Amino acid sequence: MTATTQSMSEQTAALFDEAVIPNYGRYPVCLERGEGSRVWDDQGRAYLDLFPGWGCNLLGHCPPKVVKAVQDQVAKLIHVPNTWYTEAQGRWAKMLSERSFGGKAFFCNSGAEANEAAIKLIRLHTPAERYKIITFQGGFHGRTIGAVTATAQPKYHEGLGPLMAGFTYAPFGDLDAVRELVDDETAGILIEPIQGEGGVRIPPEGFLQGLREIADENGLVLAFDEVQAGCGRTGEWFAYQHASLGDGGVTPDVITLAKSLCGGVAGGALLTTAEIAPSLRPGMHASTFGGNPIAAAAGIATIETIEEENLLGRASQISDAFAARLQPLVDKLPYVEELRACGLMIGLELSVDGSQVVQQCMERGLLINCTQGTVIRLLPAMTLTDAEVQEGCDILVNVIENLEL
Numbered sequence: 001m002t003a004t005t006q007s008m009s010e011q012t013a014a015l016f017d018e019a020v021i022p023n024y025g026r027y028p029v030c031l032e033r034g035e036g037s038r039v040w041d042d043q044g045r046a047y048l049d050l051f052p053g054w055g056c057n058l059l060g061h062c063p064p065k066v067v068k069a070v071q072d073q074v075a076k077l078i079h080v081p082n083t084w085y086t087e088a089q090g091r092w093a094k095m096l097s098e099r100s101f102g103g104k105a106f107f108c109n110s111g112a113e114a115n116e117a118a119i120k121l122i123r124l125h126t127p128a129e130r131y132k133i134i135t136f137q138g139g140f141h142g143r144t145i146g147a148v149t150a151t152a153q154p155k156y157h158e159g160l161g162p163l164m165a166g167f168t169y170a171p172f173g174d175l176d177a178v179r180e181l182v183d184d185e186t187a188g189i190l191i192e193p194i195q196g197e198g199g200v201r202i203p204p205e206g207f208l209q210g211l212r213e214i215a216d217e218n219g220l221v222l223a224f225d226e227v228q229a230g231c232g233r234t235g236e237w238f239a240y241q242h243a244s245l246g247d248g249g250v251t252p253d254v255i256t257l258a259k260s261l262c263g264g265v266a267g268g269a270l271l272t273t274a275e276i277a278p279s280l281r282p283g284m285h286a287s288t289f290g291g292n293p294i295a296a297a298a299g300i301a302t303i304e305t306i307e308e309e310n311l312l313g314r315a316s317q318i319s320d321a322f323a324a325r326l327q328p329l330v331d332k333l334p335y336v337e338e339l340r341a342c343g344l345m346i347g348l349e350l351s352v353d354g355s356q357v358v359q360q361c362m363e364r365g366l367l368i369n370c371t372q373g374t375v376i377r378l379l380p381a382m383t384l385t386d387a388e389v390q391e392g393c394d395i396l397v398n399v400i401e402n403l404e405l
């Protein structure tokens with residue numbers, strides 16, 4: 001496409017003006033269909049999407065096996081409540097258990113809900129006088145009141161107070177600060193093993209292990225929010241399994257999942273050990289749509305696709321290919337500060353406003369994201385081809401090299 005200002009159907013724009021609450025900043029582009037890492041708008045323009053589905057579409061748009069599984073399921077049974085069994089929910093739970101630490105699953109529909117379940121579980125599993133949860137500055141855990149309170153970023157709290165009681169915040173990477181916050185009322189620690197929205201921040205070596213030790217010494221539940229980093233995004237099934245984040249990996253007591261869990265279909269989950277699981281006892285928590293047949297079918301198909309196509313290994317290859325193109329910018333340009341990547345979580349920190357990069361890339365047919373004002377974030381699909389990596393980098397590198405400062 002040519003470098004023009006975006007436009008979209010005026011009728012659709014009018015519908016939004018009239019009837020949709022404007023709580024999102026939206027680009028004036030109306031997306032209509034997608035295939036792999038390519039997406040088309042209502043004016044027929046094609047884009048290469050290096051941020052498909054805000055990290056939900058780890059297999060790209062409309063992965064065939066997920067599409068087929070959903071189509072088959074939707075004709076058989078759309079929804080049944082959790083007062084009955086479905087074979088698929090059980091099989092899905094087992095598949096997740098086998099790929100993580102062998103525990104049990106609770107299913108919900110989103111990342112915030114998975115974290116709400118984690119907050120309840122942490123409180124339920126520890127003695128009644130323990131209720132405090134330590135979270136980390138720059139973290140992101142979702143928008144419900146519990147999850148947003150866990151999110152230690154003041155900009156998300158403005159005007160919402162009073163927030164939920166019982167959260168204390170530590171600087172990401174600071175074990176001494178965590179030790180100081182622990183008291184007789186502390187019940188758990190909730191952390192993103194790699195901060196996503198906070199700017200693709202990878203913890204210093206030994207940090208996650210240190211948290212494991214603090215949790216063990218003080219009887220705390222250690223929960224990892226892997227809503228963005230989990231389900232294969234980093235090239236391991238779960239970020240905690242990365243040797244680079246701890247000596248051979250650090251095993252948490254709880255992980256929360258959503259985003260790419262179901263290949264783009266809405267779904268969330270909490271996984272915990274068999275020992276802790278009974279604390280979420282009957283009557284204490286529930287989700288009407290949680291673990292529904294469509295999400296389960298999509299979740300199973302997502303795992304099968306990743307394994308059949310050997311995509312975990314592919315994630316690392318794609319990551320290396322991006323690094324080969326982006327690292328030279330750090331070395332060459334004074335306003336490009338740092339490249340941070342773990343598999344297909346890629347952040348390029350600038351010292352200048354990144355929204356202009358997003359805008360210019362979009363005008364040239366490339367979709368990316370900027371978080372925290374200055375961090376260019378890519379959450380590309382595992383199915384991205386080598387040619388697509390080069391195509392995307394050609395545009396991105398050119399835009400960054402030619403920024404008007």
Ligand SMILES: *Cc1c(COP(=O)(O)O)cnc(C)c1O
Pocket residue numbers: 109110111112113115140141142143192196197225226227228229258259
């Ligand atoms: C996106 C995200 C959430 C919130 O997920 P929703 O599905 O939007 O509720 C929570 N934690 C992390 C790490 C996320 O990236």
